[in-house]
Amino acid sequence: xxxxxxxxxxxxxxxxxxxxxxxxxxxxxxxxxxxxxxxxxxxxxxxxxxxxxxxxxxxxxxxxxxxxxxxxxxxxxxxxxxxxxxxxxxxxxxxxxxxxxxxxxxxxxxxxxxxxxxxxxxxxxxxxxxxxxxxxxxxxxxxxxxxxxxxxxxxxxxxxxxx
Amino acid sequence: xxxxxxxxxxxxxxxxxxxxxxxxxxxxxxxxxxxxxxxxxxxxxxxxxxxxxxxxxxxxxxxxxxxxxxxxxxxxxxxxxxxxxxxxxxxxxxxxxxxxxxxxxxxxxxxxxxxxxxxxxxxxxxxxxxxxxxxxxxxxxxxxxxxxxxxxxxxxxxxxxxxxxxxxxxxxxxxxxxxxxxxxxxxxxxxxxxxxxxxxxxxxxxxxxxxxxxxxxxxxxxxxxxxxxxxxxxxxxxxxxxxxxxxxxxxxxxxxxxxxxxxxxxxxxxxxxxxxxxxxxxxxxxxxxxxxxx
Ligand SMILES: Cc1cc2nc3c(=O)[nH]c(=O)nc-3n(C[C@H](O)[C@H](O)[C@H](O)COP(=O)(O)OP(=O)(O)OC[C@H]3O[C@@H](n4cnc5c(N)ncnc54)[C@H](O)[C@@H]3O)c2cc1C
Ligand code: FES
Ligand code: FES
Numbered sequence: 001x002x003x004x005x006x007x008x009x010x011x012x013x014x015x016x017x018x019x020x021x022x023x024x025x026x027x028x029x030x031x032x033x034x035x036x037x038x039x040x041x042x043x044x045x046x047x048x049x050x051x052x053x054x055x056x057x058x059x060x061x062x063x064x065x066x067x068x069x070x071x072x073x074x075x076x077x078x079x080x081x082x083x084x085x086x087x088x089x090x091x092x093x094x095x096x097x098x099x100x101x102x103x104x105x106x107x108x109x110x111x112x113x114x115x116x117x118x119x120x121x122x123x124x125x126x127x128x129x130x131x132x133x134x135x136x137x138x139x140x141x142x143x144x145x146x147x148x149x150x151x152x153x154x155x156x157x158x159x160x161x162x163x
Numbered sequence: 164x165x166x167x168x169x170x171x172x173x174x175x176x177x178x179x180x181x182x183x184x185x186x187x188x189x190x191x192x193x194x195x196x197x198x199x200x201x202x203x204x205x206x207x208x209x210x211x212x213x214x215x216x217x218x219x220x221x222x223x224x225x226x227x228x229x230x231x232x233x234x235x236x237x238x239x240x241x242x243x244x245x246x247x248x249x250x251x252x253x254x255x256x257x258x259x260x261x262x263x264x265x266x267x268x269x270x271x272x273x274x275x276x277x278x279x280x281x282x283x284x285x286x287x288x289x290x291x292x293x294x295x296x297x298x299x300x301x302x303x304x305x306x307x308x309x310x311x312x313x314x315x316x317x318x319x320x321x322x323x324x325x326x327x328x329x330x331x332x333x334x335x336x337x338x339x340x341x342x343x344x345x346x347x348x349x350x351x352x353x354x355x356x357x358x359x360x361x362x363x364x365x366x367x368x369x370x371x372x373x374x375x376x377x378x379x380x381x382x383x384x385x386x387x388x389x390x391x392x393x394x395x396x397x398x399x400x401x402x403x404x405x406x407x408x409x410x411x412x413x414x415x416x417x418x419x420x421x422x423x424x425x426x427x428x429x430x431x432x433x434x435x436x437x438x439x440x441x442x443x444x445x446x447x448x449x450x451x452x453x454x455x456x457x
Contacts, residue, residue, distance in 0.1 A: 022167050044203065045200055058270040059267045061271075071172075116266070132266055
């Protein structure tokens with residue numbers, strides 16, 4: 001096991017240079033080296049989506065990204081969604097107001113997948129929302145409220161003119 | 164945490180083939196969605212990984228002047244789904260790509276990795292079999308081109324010699340122009356599941372209702388993806404009718420080597436082959452400009 005000669009990456013707009021072992025994932029880098037524990041580990045093998053973050057604008061499972069692969073990339077995690085003044089992102093507000101959160105373990109991943117969708121497609125249909133969230137599992141809510149929350153967030157963003 | 168011993172990143176194809184020639188223990192990693200899972204399960208230990216992800220010449224899809232389509236092996240499934248060349252010329256491949264994984268996996272997984280991993284369930288493989296895709300393989304010593312049908316040797320086994328990298332997936336104009344195609348992925352869950360059966364059918368029609376050509380590629384109907392040669396030979400020149408289509412479905416089963424696994428029994432798989440080949444063919448006929456057969 002050889003240390004990677006320092007990984008440089010941007011997380012939530014902030015530049016980091018971290019020295020990490022060669023064998024850790026982006027998920028571990030975020031949680032254990034940067035203390036960003038909003039991103040969750042469910043299955044650790046690409047099936048559940050709890051670890052979803054945006055890497056250069058695309059939703060990825062951070063458990064399937066070797067940390068070394070994140071070199072030079074720009075990562076957005078759930079911690080980076082609220083405004084610096086603490087105002088929540090419309091997706092976060094809509095998940096709360098629609099009751100789309102129960103235990104909350106899947107929520108960061110769900111919201112990041114939804115964010116990737118709304119960035120590319122600001123007015124998705126329910127069907128498009130389903131496809132965008134198809135890589136995220138939730139044991140609690142039964143999905144209907146989650147889909148409605150994403151619809152509502154899209155409407156809020158359209159109304160406010162913010163992303 | 165993965166058992167990664169070394170992680171090299173090649174910037175160019177030359178660099179990658181040099182590194183592979185110098186170190187036969189290197190495992191190529193593209194999207195990593197198969198390699199990392201194997202490491203997770205302990206099938207690969209103390210891996211020395213060679214990432215080819217940043218090699219520009221292996222990315223993207225282009226159409227040459229003569230109509231040949233070259234798919235770079237690093238093209239992700241998301242890129243295949245959205246690519247204008249694929250959408251305009253081989254939409255059936257975009258359909259197959261969209262049936263694979265979920266968005267996060269499609270954003271990362273590559274079509275080259277799908278092929279080189281050698282799984283009979285690979286969602287891009289049955290369509291590429293039907294399209295007579297050819298694969299360009301390059302090593303420090305030179306390059307060769309092999310038909311995809313010969314590339315698959317057995318379960319998880321492909322004809323990738325030491326030091327070789329898949330550099331191009333090639334589809335000739337005669338293999339897609341004038342064809343309509345359809346892909347059916349049959350799985351237990353609607354998404355995020357490995358196929359119980361994958362059926363890709365492309366067909367070409369002449370004189371309004373005669374099969375000029377039918378090609379059937381199946382995944383998970385044997386240890387490797389396969390073509391249904393007997394059914395295809397029967398179809399050629401036949402008038403399109405419910406009876407012909409039913410016979411094609413029956414004959415397709417003859418080319419399969421289905422087996423019983425926890426996903427499905429042999430009998431069930433054979434039933435699926437007969438039924439889904441007909442359904443895929445009916446859809447392909449419409450897309451090829453033929454009349455709908457109920
Ligand atoms: C949650 C999950 C869901 C999945 N769902 C599906 C699905 O629905 N359908 C499906 O078909 N697959 C599925 N897969 C499997 C996998 O994602 C695909 O096979 C994928 O296309 C592999 O591509 P990759 O770039 O990630 O490959 P990698 O893991 O990087 O590589 C795969 C293999 O190919 C070799 N390789 C890669 N590129 C090259 C190259 N250019 N030259 C030579 N060798 C090369 C590697 O050494 C390795 O042996 C799933 C995987 C996961 C984790
Ligand atoms: S923890 Fe990454 S997909 Fe489940
Ligand atoms: S809210 Fe509990 S897993 Fe989704």
